[in-house]
Amino acid sequence: MAPEPSLRAADVRAWLREHLTGQFTPLVGSGGPGREHEHLELRAEWERVLGAAGWIGLGWPQPYGRGATIAEQVVFFTEYARAGGPGRLSHIGEYLLAPTLIAHGTDAQRERFLPPIARAEELWCQGYSEPGAGSDLAGVRTRGTLSDGRWHVTGQKVWTSLAHVADWCFVLARTDAAATRKEGLSYLLVPMRQPGVEVRPIQQLTGTSEFNEVFFDGATTDADLVVGAPGDGWRVATSTLSFERGVATLGQQLGFARELDAVVAAARANGTFDDPVVADRIADAWAGLQGLRHHALRALSSVEPDPTGASVAKLLWAGWHQRLGELAMDVGGAASTVALPGEYELTDAQRLFLFTRADTIYGGSDEIQRNIVADRVLGRIPRGTA
Amino acid sequence: MTESPEHLALRDSAAAFFSTGGDWKRLTGELGLTALAIGEEHGGFGATLVEAGIVLEEAGAALLRSPLLATTVAALSLDPALPASAALLPALASGDLIGAVALDGTCTARPSPDGFLLDGSFEHVLDATDAGVVIVSDGTCLFAVDDPDIRPQPTLDQTRTQGTLVLWQAPGRLVSRDAAPAHDLLHAALAAESVGVARASLDLTVAHLRTRQQFGVPLATFQALRHRVADLVVQLEQARSSVWHAVRAHGTDSFATAAPLAKLHAADAAWHVTRASIQLLGGIGFTWEHDAHRYLKRATTTRLLAGDPVALRRLLLARSGL
Numbered sequence: 001m002a003p004e005p006s007l008r009a010a011d012v013r014a015w016l017r018e019h020l021t022g023q024f025t026p027l028v029g030s031g032g033p034g035r036e037h038e039h040l041e042l043r044a045e046w047e048r049v050l051g052a053a054g055w056i057g058l059g060w061p062q063p064y065g066r067g068a069t070i071a072e073q074v075v076f077f078t079e080y081a082r083a084g085g086p087g088r089l090s091h092i093g094e095y096l097l098a099p100t101l102i103a104h105g106t107d108a109q110r111e112r113f114l115p116p117i118a119r120a121e122e123l124w125c126q127g128y129s130e131p132g133a134g135s136d137l138a139g140v141r142t143r144g145t146l147s148d149g150r151w152h153v154t155g156q157k158v159w160t161s162l163a164h165v166a167d168w169c170f171v172l173a174r175t176d177a178a179a180t181r182k183e184g185l186s187y188l189l190v191p192m193r194q195p196g197v198e199v200r201p202i203q204q205l206t207g208t209s210e211f212n213e214v215f216f217d218g219a220t221t222d223a224d225l226v227v228g229a230p231g232d233g234w235r236v237a238t239s240t241l242s243f244e245r246g247v248a249t250l251g252q253q254l255g256f257a258r259e260l261d262a263v264v265a266a267a268r269a270n271g272t273f274d275d276p277v278v279a280d281r282i283a284d285a286w287a288g289l290q291g292l293r294h295h296a297l298r299a300l301s302s303v304e305p306d307p308t309g310a311s312v313a314k315l316l317w318a319g320w321h322q323r324l325g326e327l328a329m330d331v332g333g334a335a336s337t338v339a340l341p342g343e344y345e346l347t348d349a350q351r352l353f354l355f356t357r358a359d360t361i362y363g364g365s366d367e368i369q370r371n372i373v374a375d376r377v378l379g380r381i382p383r384g385t386a
Numbered sequence: 387m388t389e390s391p392e393h394l395a396l397r398d399s400a401a402a403f404f405s406t407g408g409d410w411k412r413l414t415g416e417l418g419l420t421a422l423a424i425g426e427e428h429g430g431f432g433a434t435l436v437e438a439g440i441v442l443e444e445a446g447a448a449l450l451r452s453p454l455l456a457t458t459v460a461a462l463s464l465d466p467a468l469p470a471s472a473a474l475l476p477a478l479a480s481g482d483l484i485g486a487v488a489l490d491g492t493c494t495a496r497p498s499p500d501g502f503l504l505d506g507s508f509e510h511v512l513d514a515t516d517a518g519v520v521i522v523s524d525g526t527c528l529f530a531v532d533d534p535d536i537r538p539q540p541t542l543d544q545t546r547t548q549g550t551l552v553l554w555q556a557p558g559r560l561v562s563r564d565a566a567p568a569h570d571l572l573h574a575a576l577a578a579e580s581v582g583v584a585r586a587s588l589d590l591t592v593a594h595l596r597t598r599q600q601f602g603v604p605l606a607t608f609q610a611l612r613h614r615v616a617d618l619v620v621q622l623e624q625a626r627s628s629v630w631h632a633v634r635a636h637g638t639d640s641f642a643t644a645a646p647l648a649k650l651h652a653a654d655a656a657w658h659v660t661r662a663s664i665q666l667l668g669g670i671g672f673t674w675e676h677d678a679h680r681y682l683k684r685a686t687t688t689r690l691l692a693g694d695p696v697a698l699r700r701l702l703l704a705r706s707g708l
Binding site: 282 | 389592595596606607609612613615616617619620623624626627628630631643644647650651696699700702703706708
C-alpha cells in the first residue's frame, strides 16, 4: 500500500485561502487568549468546516484519525496561525479528551465520542479545577454517585474554559466517599445541556469572560460513561496532561510574533524605539521568542519526550508573554492608561498586559511547574511539607 | 531529552577523557577532537558543528584548560577554497598546529609581494599561549599570521588564558574574504561551552542540596531552594535549545542570528547558574577549594568577552529585521 502523501504547507495554505474567507472573514485573527468571547457562533460553524475537511484529529493515530506525524501537525499549526485562523473551540475535545479515550477508553466510548469531536459537532470542556482544588487537584470534592444505573454528579467546577459553548464536560469527581486525595476519583463524561448543569461566566480583570463556573446539581450521565475503572480517575486525568508535546506551541508562537510586531510598530510610531533602553528590551523580547521557537523545535525532535519538558516550556513561554505585555504598556507610556471608547474596551496593549497575568496561573501555575521540575532534579517530596 | 546513540557515545568519551585533564597529544592524535568538523579532503572527519559542539560542551563542563575551542574556531573560520587555508587545515586537524583567533581589535592589511602586511593590536586573544598560527580580522577579511607573539594577560578566570597581540608589518596570508562567520563561530563555540559550564555547576549544586542536612533534613526538601533550582533548570534548558539550533544552523543564513542568540542565552544561563550556585552552596561555595568559583569566573568571563549581552542584543536587533 502506498503511503498517504504527506501534508504539505502549500496545500494547507491553499485550503485556508479558499475557506477562511466570505462569511468567515470577520474571524481572521479573532478568538484566542483575552478574546475568547468573540464571534462564538461563527467560530463554531468554522470548526465544522475544519472538521468536514479532516483537519480535526490530524494527529490521532489511525484508525481514529489521520495519524499525521508531528512534523505534519506543525505544518498545519504554522499555516493556520500564519493565516490568522481564529482561536479554536474544539481543541479541548481534540487534544485532551480524545487522546485520553484512545489510551483509556472502551471501544464503545471511542466510537460514540471521537467522530463527533472530529466533525466539531460536539464541543468539550474540562471539569478539573474547583474552588477548593486548584493547584492541589487531588482536593476535588465534586461527588459522583451511581444509582438507578446512572451517575449523579453534584459539585462546583471553576475556571472552565468554553463551558458556555460545550456540549460535554469530562469531570473529575469523587465517587468513593470513603477514599481521600488521589484515591476514589473517577473520570466521568457528563452532558452539559441538562437541567442539573448551570454555567455562570466569570468576569475577569479584563472585563471579559473566557472562563466559567459550572454548577452540577444532580446532573446525570450513563453508567458506562466513566473512562478507565471507577476510582482510577486520577491516573486517567493526569495521563491527559502528558499527551501534550507542544505541537501547538509553534502556532502559538506565530501569534506571539504578531504581538511583538505590534509592540515594535508602536515603539517606532511614538519614537521610543530610538531609546536604547527600550531597544534593548525589544531585542530581548525578540531573542526570547526565537529561543521559544528553538526550544519547541528541539522538544519535537527529541527521541522521547522529557517528562518535565511541558513544565519547562510553560515556564518559558508564560514568563516571556507576560514580559511582552509589560513592555507593550511601557512603550505606550502615559498613553497606555487610556482605554478605547465604550464601556470597558481595552487597547491591544492593555489586553495583552492584563490577560497575560493569567498565563502564569492557568494550566498549572508557575509555582506548580517549578515543583514538577524540582521533583525531577532534586527528588520528589510530599507537598505541603516544605 | 535524549540524543542519538552516536552523539551520546561521543559525549561520554569526551567527558571521560576531559576528566583526566585532556592531554593535547591524546586529544588530537588518539581522539582526533580538533579534526571533527574539518572536511575529509583537508584531513578531518567531515562531521559538523553539532559534533564539535558536543565536545565543546563537555570541555566547558570540565573547565578544560586547552586551546581546543580556539583551534576549532580558527580552523572552521577558514575558507577552504583559498590556498593558504587549504595549506593550514591538515595541520590544524591533526593538532600539530595550535590555532587562535584575534577578531576584536584594530588592524589594517595592505598587499605585499608575498601576501599582506598587517599592522594592528588585539586584546583578549583566548587560549593562544601556544598558538602556532593566529587568524586575524581586519574587520573585512581574515588573515593567517604564523608564530604570533602573544603576551599573556593576568586573568580573572585561571582556567583560560588571554593575551595581547601587536602586529607591526607582520606577514599574513589571506584565508577568508569574509570575517563575519568567524565571529559567529566564536559565539556558537562559546555558547556550546557555556551549556557545559552551566550544567556542571548546576550538577555540583544539586548534589550538595541533596546531601547537605540542616534542621535534620536535606536542603533539597526546602521549597525556597527547590524553586530557585527549577528556575536554573529552565534557563539551562533554554540555553541548550538555543545551542541545539545554532550548531544545526551552521552553513545556513540563519547562523548569523542563531549563533549570537545562542551565545546570549547560554552565557546568560551559565552566569545565572554559577552565581546562584555559590548562594545555594552556602559557605563552602565561597572557598577557594571548591570549584564553584572556577565556574563563576569562567561564566563571567565568557559573558563579557566576544560581545557582552548588551552588544549581542544590539547585534541581534540589527540582524532581526525588526
